[in-house]
Structure formats: C-alpha cells, structure tokens
Amino acid sequence: GAVVSQHPSWVICKSGTSVKIECRSLDFQATTMFWYRQFPKQSLMLMATSNEGSKATYEQGVEKDKFLINHASLTLSTLTVTSAHPEDSSFYICSARETAGINQPQHFGDGTRLSIL
C-alpha cells in the first residue's frame, strides 16, 4: 500500500518550454504533498508544501511564479516549471502524507529527471 506515482519519470525539452509534473497518491488520500528538488549527490531541498484546495506554501528563495503548484484533489498535485531554462534542470521528487491516521510518514514518488536543452 501507500504508493505515490510521479509522472513523467524523465523529460527533455527545449529552453522556454513549460513542463508539468504530476504526483498522484494511488491508494490513499493526501491532503498535503511536498515538492523537493535534488541535485546530483546532494540532499533534497524542500521547494513547497502543497495543500489540497488552498495555495501552496513556498520555501524561502523559491520563485512561486516559476514553479506553479496546483493541488486540486486529494490524490493529485502538479508542479509546473514555467518557461524552463537549463538552470532548472534537476531531479524533482514529490511526497504525499496520508490524510487518515496519525503519525503517517511521507511516501515518496520515484522522481522526475528534468533536462532543459
């Protein structure tokens, strides 16, 4: 149980393109989802906390107009990298926290490798 599906797993696109990444909780409801960015051999950096039906909370230094987050349902959050440039190339990972129960850990997606040419 507790599977998080992230799509696509790998995307290559031209500079200036907008790219949408989906994060779905397949067998549980997730009021809260998190989006991380990770560079090679480095730690996960939290970009934003996504809450169903409300605006996302962005971490300091993360451009909210650049990284648009939508959490329209209890099982889906999307991250759109707008007008992507080579410096946005990175590994993006989402996680979802189960709504039900207490002390539920975050369940992670498999990540999306984004390459901007």
Place this chain on the structure above:
Amino acid sequence: AQTVTQSQPEMSVQEAETVTLSCTYDTSENNYYLFWYKQPPSRQMILVIRQEAYKQQNATENRFSVNFQKAAKSFSLKISDSQLGDTAMYFCAFTTLIGGTSYGKLTFGQGTILTVHP
C-alpha cells in the same frame, strides 16, 4: 529552525561487516521525530527506520538499528551484516508534529554515500 548534519560524505564497508552512519541535529523542540531514508541508485526514497524522541528505547528494523542520544542530539544508524543492496545514499531527517497528529515537513541532512564492497 531545525538543522540536521551528516558529517560523513562517503563511507565504505565490506560485505557482511557492520557500519555506523552519524547524524546530529539541532532543535529547541521537545517532541520530534527522526528518520533514516535510503536512496539507492534508482533514486527512490525508502524509509529505513524512524524514532520518536519521547521513546528512550532505540528503534530496530531487522539489520538496521539506531543509537539515539537525545541529550547529545545524536541519531546514528548502524547497519549490521552489510549487503551489496545496501549501497545507497542515506539521509537523516527530522520533523515535528503538526496539530498533534501529523508529521510536518522534513528537514534532511546532507547525506552519506555508502558503498558496500564484495
């Protein structure tokens, strides 16, 4: 603000031997939770073990155990009988409870790359 520090960028161990990964943290909270995550080359994040700060007993999951020293703010991971499949990057992480029932956002350490040699 909470910080998590992993001072060992890379570690290596022979298969079947034991290795300990270090982690220290800083917080003013009294009730919090600590985790170790494993990220193999596939880059999927896998929860290895978790510890509630109010519990004195160290958590254990099969070959994985922790040494939690609350006063010293230390949370090390011991891997016994290391296997080739343990080769991965390991992250120590910290969180507090939100509303008394849900984990808040995770703060990760820098990570330790562990290589298990045959």
